[in-house]
Amino acid sequence: MSSIYESEKLLAEYLLFHYATAEEILPPGRKWPADMAAALEFPCRTVAHFGKTQVARGLDLGCAVGRSSFEMTRHCDEVLGIDFSHAFIRAAEALRGGAVLAYHRLEEGTQRTELSATRPAGLDGQRLQFLQGDAMHLAADLGAFERVHAANLLCRLSEPQLLLERLPSLVKPGGELVLATPCTWLEEFTPPAHWPAQSTLAWLKAALNPSFSLENELDEPFLIRETARKFQWSTALVTVWKRRND
Numbered sequence: 001m002s003s004i005y006e007s008e009k010l011l012a013e014y015l016l017f018h019y020a021t022a023e024e025i026l027p028p029g030r031k032w033p034a035d036m037a038a039a040l041e042f043p044c045r046t047v048a049h050f051g052k053t054q055v056a057r058g059l060d061l062g063c064a065v066g067r068s069s070f071e072m073t074r075h076c077d078e079v080l081g082i083d084f085s086h087a088f089i090r091a092a093e094a095l096r097g098g099a100v101l102a103y104h105r106l107e108e109g110t111q112r113t114e115l116s117a118t119r120p121a122g123l124d125g126q127r128l129q130f131l132q133g134d135a136m137h138l139a140a141d142l143g144a145f146e147r148v149h150a151a152n153l154l155c156r157l158s159e160p161q162l163l164l165e166r167l168p169s170l171v172k173p174g175g176e177l178v179l180a181t182p183c184t185w186l187e188e189f190t191p192p193a194h195w196p197a198q199s200t201l202a203w204l205k206a207a208l209n210p211s212f213s214l215e216n217e218l219d220e221p222f223l224i225r226e227t228a229r230k231f232q233w234s235t236a237l238v239t240v241w242k243r244r245n246d
């Protein structure tokens with residue numbers, strides 16, 4: 001399994017991606033294309049595809065440094081965020097506890113700007129738990145959830161089919177599932193034998209249709225800043241599913 005998500009570089013990029021203001025990601029003074037600004041706040045926009053009623057339990061798989069998990073607590077009594085990266089979970093847990101996390105934004109070469117991340121305003125993190133764990137081998141006693149979110153995780157798993165097979169038992173009948181993926185299948189994360197044979201959407205439908213109905217399908221762009229002049233702009237395929245009643 002890749003360890004890039006333990007690196008200081010990725011930790012800083014994800015703290016910026018999840019918690020920075022628009023001005024910290026796209027500093028004033030340069031003419032940024034409108035599509036870049038429209039791609040901000042991805043961790044909030046994927047969660048916004050859940051219903052707005054209050055439910056008991058939410059699960060955020062591949063939660064990274066935790067922004068989507070915080071957002072899920074707005075409409076879930078309890079939320080569990082799980083990620084394989086110890087470094088990401090340590091940061092998420094520190095933010096949950098109220099810490100101010102110092103990190104840097106890389107400008108170029110050795111030039112850095114010091115920034116800090118804090119948990120989102122108005123969310124105290126008391127009903128949120130972060131755990132290091134493997135989304136392909138989740139504990140058998142995790143129970144079931146009304147809402148399950150997995151953003152940009154599937155194409156980072158070595159055996160994504162294992163998670164797809166587990167989803168029917170993780171989502172309660174009538175519950176909601178939001179999956180996002182930019183469909184960037186790469187050998188360094190997933191052996192080609194485990195890539196979808198056709199489109200990712202067709203693969204998801206074949207795997208999930210027996211237990212879930214597809215409620216919505218759309219694109220959500222996202223922007224990850226690497227340096228002052230280098231950004232990754234991607235667009236994720238977002239699918240929203242409802243667990244069928246058995």
Ligand SMILES: C[S@@+](CC[C@H](N)C(=O)[O-])C[C@H]1O[C@@H](n2cnc3c(N)ncnc32)[C@H](O)[C@@H]1O
Pocket residue numbers: 005043061062063064065082083084085088133134135136150151152153156157
């Ligand atoms: C591309 S990032 C997406 C993170 C976050 N959901 C977002 O949208 O910003 C992929 C995340 O999946 C995590 N991850 C990779 N393999 C995992 C596994 N087997 N179980 C749980 N998390 C995993 C990584 O540590 C990383 O945080």
